[in-house]
Amino acid sequence: MKHALKIVLACWLSIFAVPALAEVGEDGLHKEDWFSLTFKDIREDIDSAREEGKRLALVFEQRGCIYCKKMHEELLTDPEVRDYIKANYKIVQYNMFGDEEVTDLDGEVLTEKTAARKWGVLFTPTILFMPETAPEDGTVVQAAVSTMPGAFGKWTFLNMFRWVHDKGYETDEHFQKYHARVIEELRASGRLDAE
Template sequence: MKTWIGAALAALIALPVWALEMGDDGLYKQPWIRDTFKDLREDLAEANTEGKRLVLFVEQRGCIYCHKMHEEVFSDPEVSQFIDDHFFVVRINLHGDTEIVDTDGESMSEKAATRKWHVLFTPNILFLPEEVPEDQSAVESAVAVMPGAFSKGTTLDMFTWVQEKRYELDGDEDFQRYHARRIQERNANRPESEKKFD
């Protein structure tokens, strides 16, 4: 009896404290990813009604970089809460067959849309403005595109930069300069051994 209890306890201790939940499609679930009909014009209108920004997450089954983002970045409460508070997230499957309607009104499968948007790898995050001209696709109207996996600092800075509409500001602080300034601000109060450059 003691051996069985000891083995069960050892197995329980070996489990990760936080486990990613995955859907039947092989894509990770997050509470802030919306399950919509994927008519991006309707999603944009709903995002605006909620006072949020529409964001398209392009991911695929088995993507190690998507896994990294979900496990190391999106699992962070600060990042997750910021996304939930300010963004309306719709996931697009790079190889998916679900029909979507692009912001220009064209209807096609997810995989056809990602080809149209020239998405070659995942994750790929497209940030849309509040208003999109009727003749522009999602990628044509995007105010920013975040291609690839990044650290918490870079990811949070990109979401913040978009949420604050810094892409509209005149001046010399593009995203790279904004991000560099934010790194300096985060490091200002850290001991030398704890400084990060993400």
């Protein structure tokens, strides 16, 4: 009886186990162990991501950001979201008010906070999706194939990563139409009641 109780308890814990949450670093940003630590040279990071068979995405966050916390605690702990992003993207984290050096595609060396201003990042989290190949000239904001300002619900968040990965920005299917189509497919399959 005691052994059976242990098995039932172990099964219950595995079903209701809470995924490990990202630690908060000294800079006040949540740290995912699968985010990439780089020298923040955008051209090198795009090349490195491509060599890994992935796309580069830059995520801007700030200390005390409740939406960044939501992204880490609700979205990036969801196995479907996390596993898709880990398999297809190299994520590099930026502190919107940070002082680490960043090298833009045009060669200009900036701090994270001056890069945020130059690239028009106003909200956190903001995710900038980079092209598969670095352009010959221009800046990050000119090269970005898409931008996601803010943390959304699971399907909007995940579908943006899928849309970029599938190069939806090169087609006539705008993200909103793509997202609506995917939501309808999820409803039809019974995986989703409402978004």
